[in-house]
Amino acid sequence: MKLKKFAAGVGLAATVLLGASMPASAGVTFFFPETTFEDDNNDWHFDTNGNGKIDIGERLVSVFELTKTANPFGAGSANIAPEELTGIIDAVVVAKIPGFVPGTFLFLFAPNATSPYVDGASGEIARTWLDATPDLDIPGQNCVSLADCVAKGSDGSVYMSGGFTGDNDEIFAFVGTDDPAVVAAAGAGIDMTAATFAFSMIVNNTGMDFGQVACSPNSLVPVAGDCNPFNGGTGDGLADIAGGGSIKGGAGLGNGAFGRSDFDFNVAPIPEPGSLALVGLALAGLGALGRRAKKA
Ligand SMILES: [Ca+2]
Numbered sequence: 001m002k003l004k005k006f007a008a009g010v011g012l013a014a015t016v017l018l019g020a021s022m023p024a025s026a027g028v029t030f031f032f033p034e035t036t037f038e039d040d041n042n043d044w045h046f047d048t049n050g051n052g053k054i055d056i057g058e059r060l061v062s063v064f065e066l067t068k069t070a071n072p073f074g075a076g077s078a079n080i081a082p083e084e085l086t087g088i089i090d091a092v093v094v095a096k097i098p099g100f101v102p103g104t105f106l107f108l109f110a111p112n113a114t115s116p117y118v119d120g121a122s123g124e125i126a127r128t129w130l131d132a133t134p135d136l137d138i139p140g141q142n143c144v145s146l147a148d149c150v151a152k153g154s155d156g157s158v159y160m161s162g163g164f165t166g167d168n169d170e171i172f173a174f175v176g177t178d179d180p181a182v183v184a185a186a187g188a189g190i191d192m193t194a195a196t197f198a199f200s201m202i203v204n205n206t207g208m209d210f211g212q213v214a215c216s217p218n219s220l221v222p223v224a225g226d227c228n229p230f231n232g233g234t235g236d237g238l239a240d241i242a243g244g245g246s247i248k249g250g251a252g253l254g255n256g257a258f259g260r261s262d263f264d265f266n267v268a269p270i271p272e273p274g275s276l277a278l279v280g281l282a283l284a285g286l287g288a289l290g291r292r293a294k295k296a
Protein backbone atom coordinates (compact mmCIF):
# COMPACT_ATOMS: atom_id res chain seq x y z
CA MET A 1 0.00 0.00 0.00
CA LYS A 2 2.73 2.44 0.92
CA LEU A 3 4.59 1.71 -2.30
CA LYS A 4 1.41 2.33 -4.27
CA LYS A 5 0.87 5.64 -2.47
CA PHE A 6 4.47 6.58 -3.14
CA ALA A 7 4.08 5.70 -6.82
CA ALA A 8 0.89 7.74 -6.99
CA GLY A 9 2.70 10.70 -5.44
CA VAL A 10 5.57 10.40 -7.92
CA GLY A 11 3.01 10.14 -10.70
CA LEU A 12 1.30 13.34 -9.58
CA ALA A 13 4.61 15.21 -9.35
CA ALA A 14 5.71 13.92 -12.76
CA THR A 15 2.37 14.89 -14.28
CA VAL A 16 2.59 18.41 -12.92
CA LEU A 17 6.24 18.82 -13.90
CA LEU A 18 6.21 17.26 -17.35
CA GLY A 19 2.64 17.06 -18.58
CA ALA A 20 0.15 19.63 -19.70
CA SER A 21 -0.65 22.16 -17.02
CA MET A 22 -4.10 23.52 -16.42
CA PRO A 23 -4.51 26.05 -19.20
CA ALA A 24 -3.86 29.64 -18.18
CA SER A 25 -6.69 30.73 -20.46
CA ALA A 26 -9.61 28.35 -20.64
CA GLY A 27 -8.99 27.20 -24.17
CA VAL A 28 -5.20 27.18 -24.50
CA THR A 29 -3.19 24.28 -23.05
CA PHE A 30 0.54 24.75 -22.44
CA PHE A 31 3.08 21.94 -22.52
CA PHE A 32 6.40 22.06 -20.65
CA PRO A 33 9.18 22.81 -21.27
CA GLU A 34 8.02 23.97 -24.73
CA THR A 35 4.72 24.43 -26.47
CA THR A 36 4.14 24.41 -30.23
CA PHE A 37 1.32 26.53 -31.61
CA GLU A 38 -0.02 25.12 -34.87
CA ASP A 39 -1.53 27.53 -37.34
CA ASP A 40 -3.23 27.91 -40.68
CA ASN A 41 -2.88 31.18 -42.58
CA ASN A 42 -4.16 32.98 -45.62
CA ASP A 43 -1.65 35.42 -47.13
CA TRP A 44 -2.15 38.65 -49.05
CA HIS A 45 0.42 40.70 -50.98
CA PHE A 46 0.07 44.44 -51.51
CA ASP A 47 1.51 45.12 -54.96
CA THR A 48 2.21 48.81 -54.44
CA ASN A 49 4.16 49.31 -57.67
CA GLY A 50 1.71 47.24 -59.69
CA ASN A 51 4.25 44.98 -61.40
CA GLY A 52 2.77 41.71 -60.16
CA LYS A 53 5.89 40.85 -58.17
CA ILE A 54 6.83 41.01 -54.49
CA ASP A 55 9.23 43.93 -54.10
CA ILE A 56 11.08 45.93 -51.45
CA GLY A 57 8.68 48.21 -49.59
CA GLU A 58 5.63 46.01 -50.25
CA ARG A 59 3.53 44.37 -47.52
CA LEU A 60 2.71 40.81 -46.72
CA VAL A 61 -0.39 40.43 -44.53
CA SER A 62 -1.54 37.11 -43.14
CA VAL A 63 -4.65 36.24 -41.19
CA PHE A 64 -4.19 33.07 -39.20
CA GLU A 65 -5.96 30.68 -36.88
CA LEU A 66 -4.09 28.79 -34.16
CA THR A 67 -6.05 25.59 -33.95
CA LYS A 68 -4.08 23.60 -31.40
CA THR A 69 -1.05 23.38 -29.14
CA ALA A 70 1.30 20.42 -28.94
CA ASN A 71 4.35 19.04 -27.15
CA PRO A 72 7.29 19.34 -29.57
CA PHE A 73 9.31 16.71 -27.69
CA GLY A 74 6.76 13.95 -27.45
CA ALA A 75 3.17 12.93 -27.68
CA GLY A 76 0.42 15.27 -26.65
CA SER A 77 -1.66 17.94 -28.23
CA ALA A 78 -4.80 19.85 -27.38
CA ASN A 79 -7.29 21.69 -29.51
CA ILE A 80 -7.76 25.36 -28.68
CA ALA A 81 -11.40 25.50 -27.61
CA PRO A 82 -14.03 26.62 -26.81
CA GLU A 83 -12.51 30.01 -27.66
CA GLU A 84 -10.66 30.65 -30.89
CA LEU A 85 -7.14 32.04 -31.07
CA THR A 86 -6.51 34.02 -34.23
CA GLY A 87 -4.03 36.57 -35.43
CA ILE A 88 -2.64 38.90 -38.05
CA ILE A 89 0.88 39.31 -39.45
CA ASP A 90 1.74 42.62 -41.13
CA ALA A 91 5.32 43.06 -42.38
CA VAL A 92 7.23 44.97 -45.06
CA VAL A 93 9.86 43.59 -47.41
CA VAL A 94 13.20 45.29 -46.66
CA ALA A 95 15.54 43.07 -48.69
CA LYS A 96 15.10 40.96 -51.84
CA ILE A 97 18.25 39.00 -52.63
CA PRO A 98 18.46 36.73 -55.72
CA GLY A 99 18.93 33.07 -54.81
CA PHE A 100 20.99 30.36 -56.46
CA VAL A 101 17.92 28.99 -58.22
CA PRO A 102 16.80 31.44 -60.92
CA GLY A 103 13.52 33.11 -60.02
CA THR A 104 13.95 32.55 -56.29
CA PHE A 105 14.83 35.22 -53.76
CA LEU A 106 15.60 35.64 -50.08
CA PHE A 107 13.08 38.10 -48.68
CA LEU A 108 13.73 39.82 -45.35
CA PHE A 109 10.88 41.55 -43.57
CA ALA A 110 10.59 44.30 -40.96
CA PRO A 111 7.61 45.58 -38.94
CA ASN A 112 5.13 47.79 -40.79
CA ALA A 113 5.23 50.99 -38.72
CA THR A 114 1.89 52.13 -40.15
CA SER A 115 0.02 48.83 -39.89
CA PRO A 116 -3.70 49.23 -39.20
CA TYR A 117 -3.74 45.74 -37.63
CA VAL A 118 -0.72 45.46 -35.31
CA ASP A 119 1.42 47.99 -33.42
CA GLY A 120 4.21 48.03 -35.96
CA ALA A 121 5.61 51.25 -34.53
CA SER A 122 6.53 49.31 -31.37
CA GLY A 123 8.02 46.50 -33.46
CA GLU A 124 5.02 44.17 -33.63
CA ILE A 125 4.85 41.91 -36.66
CA ALA A 126 2.25 39.44 -35.39
CA ARG A 127 -0.54 39.81 -32.86
CA THR A 128 -3.08 37.27 -31.62
CA TRP A 129 -6.56 37.59 -30.14
CA LEU A 130 -8.53 35.16 -27.96
CA ASP A 131 -12.19 35.28 -28.95
CA ALA A 132 -14.97 33.79 -26.81
CA THR A 133 -17.36 33.80 -29.77
CA PRO A 134 -15.54 31.93 -32.57
CA ASP A 135 -16.30 33.21 -36.04
CA LEU A 136 -13.20 32.47 -38.16
CA ASP A 137 -12.52 29.15 -39.83
CA ILE A 138 -9.34 29.39 -41.92
CA PRO A 139 -9.10 25.64 -42.67
CA GLY A 140 -12.81 25.70 -43.62
CA GLN A 141 -12.26 28.93 -45.56
CA ASN A 142 -15.24 30.89 -44.23
CA CYS A 143 -13.92 34.44 -44.73
CA VAL A 144 -14.53 35.96 -48.13
CA SER A 145 -12.20 38.97 -48.29
CA LEU A 146 -9.21 40.47 -46.48
CA ALA A 147 -11.56 42.82 -44.60
CA ASP A 148 -13.81 39.92 -43.57
CA CYS A 149 -10.86 37.74 -42.53
CA VAL A 150 -9.30 40.63 -40.57
CA ALA A 151 -12.60 41.39 -38.80
CA LYS A 152 -13.11 37.76 -37.79
CA GLY A 153 -9.45 37.30 -36.87
CA SER A 154 -8.96 40.41 -34.71
CA ASP A 155 -12.02 40.41 -32.45
CA GLY A 156 -11.76 39.33 -28.82
CA SER A 157 -8.99 40.24 -26.39
CA VAL A 158 -5.32 40.69 -27.31
CA TYR A 159 -3.52 37.53 -26.18
CA MET A 160 0.10 37.65 -27.30
CA SER A 161 2.23 39.49 -29.83
CA GLY A 162 5.72 39.27 -31.22
CA GLY A 163 8.12 41.21 -33.35
CA PHE A 164 11.38 43.08 -33.33
CA THR A 165 12.61 44.86 -30.20
CA GLY A 166 16.39 44.68 -30.66
CA ASP A 167 17.45 41.06 -30.08
CA ASN A 168 20.04 40.30 -32.78
CA ASP A 169 18.41 36.90 -33.43
CA GLU A 170 15.16 38.47 -34.60
CA ILE A 171 14.29 37.54 -38.15
CA PHE A 172 11.32 37.16 -40.47
CA ALA A 173 12.39 35.77 -43.82
CA PHE A 174 11.32 33.55 -46.62
CA VAL A 175 12.96 32.04 -49.65
CA GLY A 176 10.95 31.50 -52.80
CA THR A 177 9.44 33.01 -55.90
CA ASP A 178 8.67 36.72 -56.11
CA ASP A 179 5.59 35.98 -58.19
CA PRO A 180 2.47 35.55 -56.05
CA ALA A 181 0.53 34.39 -59.13
CA VAL A 182 2.74 31.29 -59.24
CA VAL A 183 1.89 30.54 -55.62
CA ALA A 184 -1.78 31.32 -56.18
CA ALA A 185 -2.00 28.77 -58.99
CA ALA A 186 -0.43 25.94 -56.98
CA GLY A 187 -2.37 23.37 -54.98
CA ALA A 188 -3.09 23.74 -51.29
CA GLY A 189 -0.63 21.02 -50.30
CA ILE A 190 2.36 22.26 -52.29
CA ASP A 191 5.17 24.06 -50.41
CA MET A 192 6.14 27.15 -52.42
CA THR A 193 8.46 29.00 -50.01
CA ALA A 194 10.48 28.23 -46.89
CA ALA A 195 9.91 30.66 -44.04
CA THR A 196 11.87 31.32 -40.85
CA PHE A 197 11.10 33.63 -37.97
CA ALA A 198 12.37 34.51 -34.51
CA PHE A 199 10.49 37.16 -32.53
CA SER A 200 10.67 38.83 -29.18
CA MET A 201 7.41 38.66 -27.24
CA ILE A 202 5.91 42.15 -26.96
CA VAL A 203 2.42 41.70 -25.47
CA ASN A 204 1.87 38.80 -23.08
CA ASN A 205 -1.68 38.44 -21.72
CA THR A 206 -1.48 34.66 -21.54
CA GLY A 207 -1.13 34.46 -17.77
CA MET A 208 2.14 32.57 -18.25
CA ASP A 209 5.78 33.59 -17.98
CA PHE A 210 8.14 32.45 -20.73
CA GLY A 211 11.80 31.55 -21.12
CA GLN A 212 13.48 31.38 -24.53
CA VAL A 213 13.68 28.75 -27.26
CA ALA A 214 16.38 27.89 -29.79
CA CYS A 215 15.78 29.68 -33.11
CA SER A 216 18.62 27.88 -34.93
CA PRO A 217 19.41 25.74 -36.80
CA ASN A 218 16.74 27.10 -39.12
CA SER A 219 16.14 27.08 -42.86
CA LEU A 220 18.75 29.84 -43.32
CA VAL A 221 21.27 28.91 -40.60
CA PRO A 222 22.53 25.30 -40.70
CA VAL A 223 24.14 25.26 -37.25
CA ALA A 224 23.23 26.54 -33.80
CA GLY A 225 24.14 30.21 -33.38
CA ASP A 226 22.98 33.66 -34.49
CA CYS A 227 19.51 33.13 -35.94
CA ASN A 228 19.75 36.14 -38.25
CA PRO A 229 23.10 36.43 -40.07
CA PHE A 230 21.81 39.35 -42.16
CA ASN A 231 21.27 42.08 -39.58
CA GLY A 232 24.81 42.95 -38.54
CA GLY A 233 24.44 41.92 -34.91
CA THR A 234 25.31 38.58 -33.40
CA GLY A 235 22.54 36.81 -31.52
CA ASP A 236 22.87 34.03 -28.99
CA GLY A 237 20.64 31.62 -30.90
CA LEU A 238 17.74 32.11 -28.51
CA ALA A 239 14.49 34.02 -28.90
CA ASP A 240 11.13 34.27 -27.14
CA ILE A 241 9.25 32.89 -30.14
CA ALA A 242 10.78 30.77 -32.91
CA GLY A 243 9.08 29.19 -35.86
CA GLY A 244 9.05 28.42 -39.50
CA GLY A 245 7.17 26.71 -42.21
CA SER A 246 6.10 27.37 -45.72
CA ILE A 247 3.71 29.26 -47.91
CA LYS A 248 1.61 26.68 -49.73
CA GLY A 249 -0.32 27.05 -52.92
CA GLY A 250 -3.41 29.21 -53.01
CA ALA A 251 -5.52 27.33 -55.56
CA GLY A 252 -9.21 27.53 -54.71
CA LEU A 253 -8.99 30.52 -52.37
CA GLY A 254 -11.80 32.93 -53.15
CA ASN A 255 -10.88 35.75 -50.76
CA GLY A 256 -8.06 37.49 -52.61
CA ALA A 257 -5.27 35.73 -50.73
CA PHE A 258 -2.47 34.31 -52.88
CA GLY A 259 -1.36 31.53 -50.54
CA ARG A 260 -1.99 29.44 -47.48
CA SER A 261 0.89 29.44 -45.06
CA ASP A 262 1.76 27.19 -42.20
CA PHE A 263 4.06 28.98 -39.72
CA ASP A 264 4.08 26.84 -36.57
CA PHE A 265 6.08 28.28 -33.66
CA ASN A 266 7.43 27.32 -30.27
CA VAL A 267 7.50 29.13 -26.93
CA ALA A 268 8.93 28.05 -23.56
CA PRO A 269 6.34 28.53 -20.81
CA ILE A 270 7.53 28.49 -17.21
CA PRO A 271 5.24 26.52 -14.89
CA GLU A 272 2.99 29.01 -13.15
CA PRO A 273 3.05 29.53 -9.37
CA GLY A 274 -0.12 27.46 -9.00
CA SER A 275 1.58 24.49 -10.65
CA LEU A 276 4.70 25.00 -8.54
CA ALA A 277 2.52 25.02 -5.42
CA LEU A 278 1.03 21.69 -6.51
CA VAL A 279 4.52 20.32 -7.09
CA GLY A 280 5.45 21.52 -3.60
CA LEU A 281 2.39 19.80 -2.12
CA ALA A 282 3.21 16.61 -4.02
CA LEU A 283 6.81 16.69 -2.83
CA ALA A 284 5.67 17.40 0.74
CA GLY A 285 3.36 14.41 0.44
CA LEU A 286 6.25 12.27 -0.75
CA GLY A 287 8.32 13.47 2.19
CA ALA A 288 5.57 12.53 4.63
CA LEU A 289 5.19 9.10 3.02
CA GLY A 290 8.96 8.64 3.15
CA ARG A 291 9.07 9.51 6.85
CA ARG A 292 6.22 7.09 7.59
CA ALA A 293 7.92 4.40 5.54
CA LYS A 294 11.10 4.87 7.59
CA LYS A 295 9.20 4.59 10.90
CA ALA A 296 7.44 1.38 9.84
CA1 LIG B 1 5.38 44.72 -56.81
Ligand SMILES: [Ca+2]
Binds near residue numbers: 084131133134154155
Ligand atom coordinates in the same frame (compact mmCIF):
# COMPACT_ATOMS: atom_id res chain seq x y z
CA1 LIG C 1 -12.80 35.82 -34.07
Ligand SMILES: [Ca+2]
Binds near residue numbers: 168169229231232
Ligand atom coordinates in the same frame (compact mmCIF):
# COMPACT_ATOMS: atom_id res chain seq x y z
CA1 LIG D 1 22.07 38.48 -36.09
Ligand SMILES: [Ca+2]
Binds near residue numbers: 169235237
Ligand atom coordinates in the same frame (compact mmCIF):
# COMPACT_ATOMS: atom_id res chain seq x y z
CA1 LIG E 1 18.61 36.20 -28.64
